[in-house]
Amino acid sequence: MASYSCDLLIVGGGGAGLRASIAAAEARPDLDVAVVSKVYPMRSHTVAAEGGAAAVIKSTDSLEAHAYDTVSGADWLCDQDVVEAFVDEAPREMVQLEHWGCPWSREPDGTVAVRPFGGMKVSRTWFAADKTGFHMLHSLFQTSLKYKSVKRYDEWFVSRLLVDDGRCAGVVAVEIATGEVHSILAKAVILCTGGCGKIFPFTTNANIKNGDGMALAYRAGAPLKDMEFVQYHPTGLPATGILITEATRAEGGWLVNKDGYRYLQDYALGTPEPKPVHRTMELGPRDRLSQAFIKEQERGRTLEGPYGHYVNLDIRHIGETVIDKKLPFVRELCLKYANLDPVHEVIPVRPVVHYIMGGVHTDIHGATPIAGLYAAGEAACVSLNGANRLGSNSLTECLVFGARAGRAAAEYVDGAPAPGAAVEAQASDEERRLRSLMDKTDGTERIADLRSEMQSTMEESAGIYRSGDSLAAGAETLGRLRQHARHLKLEDRSRTFNTEFISALELDYMLELAEIILRSGEQRTESRGAHQRTDFPARDDDNFLAHSLAYRNDDGSVRIEYSPVTITKWPPGARVYGKQ
């Protein structure tokens, strides 16, 4: 077992991780910064974001308006000091990315163009056609190559955080290509590993999104916050879950039921207009749109295909020129994965798991309760998104809070002691655990079977609408699955690039997180944002204007506590969408 070391280690090479690495390298060029990622950074799932990234830039807009949209979109479960810092720093971060070469779409005069987005009352979403995440990730990755103090451990999988005397002191990781287990010691660690959409069967998320960082932090003793809030994006392709961006609706697309009727008008989202109207109809927030789909399905007005119920997204009236200019990727995806041309045909869509509002509990600087451990991006819950994230806030979140965590961790490193001796013992323990799993020959359970049972359980018990019963039943099934997961059957005996072994570790993470989602959901006996309880349909500010914090008990069970929400300017109010 070899040991490597650096000052600051970033786990994950997506939008937040790369931004953090650059921020740290710029703040303190003398530090050894390293990025460890289970895939090459440009494969990270930031790459798949389509619609855009929000930041106030036009004179018609204001920071106040962006903050209010975010707070009301979040159903008041966000921390308003965080929201204010976010909207304030967002424009600078976006301009910074522009300076780093991101090919933003432009107005004829050369200024950046913005488009409307769901739940936003002013157009403020910067975009690079409909491949915004792709361009942001590649701009960040290519820019990061010029910082010589940033080293990369590409295709290394982190299996454990090392914590010594309450301080995070590095990680243990598997070098995937060789199967070797190593420790990477660090004075501070930033988790930027993204979300955990693969816990669910039907998701826009990539194969790599298994909540690694969340599970690592949780096992090391950090709480996971607001994990019951899982976002369903209203428009995914039925067979695959491939995302059809909200930008289709921002550019004027309509959601219609089986009768060609724009059904959202029946669900308190305003009245239909031919042109898109901010915060109205198809530009309502994602939680409301996904819930409207379920209601419409219950009324028998959706269509049914081989992959379940769906509605149609109609962008034909937008015209080929605009589609090719602003939504070329949507057209490409429809042609390749749905076998239809949206210029001439409607697109079948249904709600699909897209994002988790919850994550590793951090303060406004990205610091977790464990000294030296930070988190940013979807892996973290800094409490920007509350109970429902607005589309185009998450890419910007990666930049703002990635940079904040990078700077904060770089500063922390100065006073931090070098990792102590206890860490070596922990690392050897972990190596032994991994080796015994690798060499296990007596398993009986297929990874894929357990994974798909976990996924269908989660959809049934913690979907767009949940109840106390469904959540409890799901938790019981999961308990059984976790027992079975102790007897995994591993067929790959090679040490070289053993992806089956990595999948086993990922499944282990996901099973733990799935249970936390269910337990957090069970205890929140109210409906707010993306967490809709059929048995408690109303929002309950008296008892639940609070963040849930899931801790791991010594026996491995989940303990839920609550902490207050920070309110600065916007007392809780009604979420009103549509023309008022």
Add this chain to the structure above:
Amino acid sequence: MAETIRLEVSRYRPEVESEPTLQSYEVPYNKDWVILDALNYVKNQIDGSVTFRWSCRMGVCGSCGMMANGEPKLTCAVPLTDYDPTQPIRIEPLQFFPVVRDLVIDMSSFLEKLSNVKPWIIRDDVEATEAVEFRQTPVELDAYKQFSMCINCMICYSACPVIGLEPEFTGPAAIALAQRYNLDSRDKGKEERMDALDAHEGLWGCTFVGECTKVCPKNVDPAGAIQLYKMGSATDYLKSMLLPWGTK
């Protein structure tokens, strides 16, 4: 019985064999599937040891490039129905790359080449304009946009015989990305980048076979980028010969 198709998958387990062998798997011929779905069926249901990279399954992360019947393909973007179910599909790792395991190639050389061409905006006045974006008109954007669409899937390298014969050649994607920055109106680093590329294994290694452009799943046109680059370099050279008193 439902229709099936046979995959002949290249296996290379470095601990036990010195060169790859083909292993055959029968999978459903599902008309909604792409090649990657068929491989995942094998991994999940038949043989957990078959090894390949994949992630987004929507043609944008660039992980799943492989040879299918001798052609380099992004396997998440090729439907099974492109193939006749009575004939097997031969799946091999991208050619001209060293093989790590089964369908996994060693692409570290590309990462090095990419760094060497300095794929970032080079100019020194960035701090002065922190609050304001650089202006860039849609026409200026259009000048480099196509070359910025590269997903680093390595499919062009796998179609380029020069890479096979001279592995040191910088190669299509890296040169296209260098050109992407050269053509960006915000960039001032063309000359610095040329230092890395004006060499035999740089720009001039390209003999213009043109296959990189044909196989590119994202229509990047690396061959075009390289030829434009050569034209630019040649014109600069001519200008400096003919107008030695001032070419800038």
Add this chain to the structure above:
Amino acid sequence: MSNPSLAPTRELKLYRRPISFWWWLDRPAYFKFVVRELTCLFVGAFAILTLLQVRAVGEGPEAYAAFAAMLASPAGIGFSVLAFLAAVYHTVTWFPAVQTTIVLRVGEQRVPGSVITGAHMAGWLVVSVVVAYIVLRG
């Protein structure tokens, strides 16, 4: 150079497929490419022949008559036909490639590659006709 990713901590036993001498038969495109490269030999040889012809003109009517007779021999005609075919092949495979090297704009729109290739082809045709006229007129 800059910012390397860490090399494997243990040397991997990589498999490198040897490149066959016949690699250019693997794909039709490779074959066409190699043929296009080989056509240069004929084009080059024809250029040398033309230089020799000019020298023969300089050496007087007799030398030129001998040279013309050599060109009119079956071997001479054969070579001319081959060189002609090679030049045609080179041209028709080269001009479609040219479109990627030239970026022309009219207003905001990029001139389509087919127009650029078409213009090259048309230009080639015009020059050929003019040359044919000059040569065949007497």
